[in-house]
Amino acid sequence: MDRIELIAPCHFGLEAVLKREIQDLGYEISGTEDGRVTFYADMAGISRANIFLRTAERVLLKAGEFKAETFDELFERTREIPWERYIPSDGKFWVAKAASVKSRLFSPSDIQSIMKKAMVRRLQEHYRTDWFKEDGASYPLRVFLKKDVVTVGIDTSGVSLHKRGYREVSGKAPITETLAAALIMLTPWRGDRILVDPFCGSGTFPIEAAMMAADIAPGMNRSFTAEEWTNLIPRRAWYDAVDEAASRVRTEIETDIQGYDIDSSVIKVARRNAREAGVDHLIHFQERDVRDLRHPKKYGFVITNPPYGERLEDKRDLPDLYRAFGESFKRLDSWSAYMITSYEDAERYFGRKAQKNRKIYNGMLKTYFYQFPGPKPPRKDAGKGAD
Structure with a gap:
């Protein structure tokens, strides 16, 4: 075989x-x-x-x-x-x-x-x-x-691979780790770029982004059903894969990854999850309203999972919430925004039409990944004369 x-x-x-x-x-x-x-x-x-x-x-x-x-x-x-x-x-x-x-x-x-x-x-x-x-x-x-x-x-996996081992407690309406990672990969974001999640909840987007930036393999700190299949897979194969993963980790890098949420209790959860993932030093979490979303630098990314209004009473708050999000985003010069939501009026209240819109099923829930890409930053060597 x-x-x-x-x-x-x-x-x-x-x-x-x-x-x-x-x-x-x-x-x-x-x-x-x-x-x-x-x-x-x-x-x-x-x-x-x-x-x-x-x-x-x-x-x-x-x-x-x-x-x-x-x-x-x-x-x-x-x-x-x-x-x-x-x-x-x-x-x-x-x-x-x-x-x-x-x-x-x-x-x-x-x-x-x-x-x-x-x-x-x-x-x-x-x-x-x-x-x-x-x-x-x-x-x-x-x-x-x-x-x-x-x-x-x-x-071969056992427990689903979205269970990385760092998130024991989740905030409201959590996005899975695998989905968060895939959505980040759909954007042009890379580890040397700015990333802000203004509705970070338990921190999944910032944590997955930080793990990518530091090249931390998602399965390094968990076990799998097939580890016991010694009739098929020698234990050496698992040791070798973990050694390969460990050799790639770069936790000494510098990043600008931030997670905000208006709920102080979930910010505490996000910080704890980041510690468990080994990336707490790469992320700045802060209790902050989306109305206070700002950043001094240009060409950053907002990647987020804003509230959907799962309960009827919450839906009444969504127009004001998405309107505030859109107004705050206007202040971010040259930034890109990416959001996953099931809220059908998201574009209307955000105040702009998405350049791309991808339908994605989050479990049984039909959601849309709205993409508002900004301009590309100038090349770092642009304007330099030839030596």
């Missing part, structure tokens, strides 16, 4: 960002669909993908793909997969999640039950036993059915 295929699910609408990340790691893309990217790697690639990918929700080892229109077909085709290549005799295995779109088989519980029975039958024949203790490492499956095509992946 030198060459394997891995599946990386992501937020709908952000596949291109994840694809670029995977290619930057040196892996070949094998396919892109709504909400996921597949790619070729070796077993060590499981370690590297889990530790380095900022925008993937998890990493799955692709075990098989087939067509099934009946439960009998589902059983037989699942049974044909060589499960003994992946699951040892003491392995714990189950179908953790089944999702079906436009397929004849649509009951998740029935799909899960039948596939488990098929796996048991296959492994019983291979290991010549009638009963499995299942007291070893875990091999949870995640199954996708789309137009009767069944894609089977073994989950």
Whole structure:
């Protein structure tokens, strides 16, 4: 199994960002669909993908793909997969999640039950036993059915990759770490540029930006299900990936990253989260109203997740809030603004039309990523004469 295929699910609408990340790691893309990217790697690639990918929700080892229109077909085709290549005799295995779109088989519980029975039958024949203790490492499956095509992946990550390990407590309406990272990557912002989030909440945008600037891999400080798969991945592969990540960290850099929020309690949470992420020295958090948004320098970025008005009583406050945000932004000479919100009148009250508007699903919530790019700064060597 030198060459394997891995599946990386992501937020709908952000596949291109994840694809670029995977290619930057040196892996070949094998396919892109709504909400996921597949790619070729070796077993060590499981370690590297889990530790380095900022925008993937998890990493799955692709075990098989087939067509099934009946439960009998589902059983037989699942049974044909060589499960003994992946699951040892003491392995714990189950179908953790089944999702079906436009397929004849649509009951998740029935799909899960039948596939488990098929796996048991296959492994019983291979290991010549009638009963499995299942007291070893875990091999949870995640199954996708789309137009009767069944894609089977073994989950290498365990807890979703947006759980970096730094955010135990969140503010109201938190944005996930993976989504925040992907949205930052959609902008031209780089670590040597100014970034301000005037609705920072628990600090996710500033923290993810600081981790990018310092090249801190998002999975350095957490564990993964596949670490226990010693039958497939040598422990050395995990040590090597962590060593590679550690060698790239640059915490001595200087940044201008700021997070503001009107709620002092969430600012305390943001500071604590930044400490946990190891980037508190790279971010300035402050209790501040959006009406007081200002900065002396030009060519900065506002990247933010303003309130959506999830509760009916909050919606009444949104016009004034977005109007105040727009007025404050006008004072920022030559700046760019990027905001994700589900508020349909965001542009109207912000006071300008977005140059680009990307639809993104934040969980089940349809949101829009409004993009207001400003002018590019002059090149640092512009105006210098030739030597």
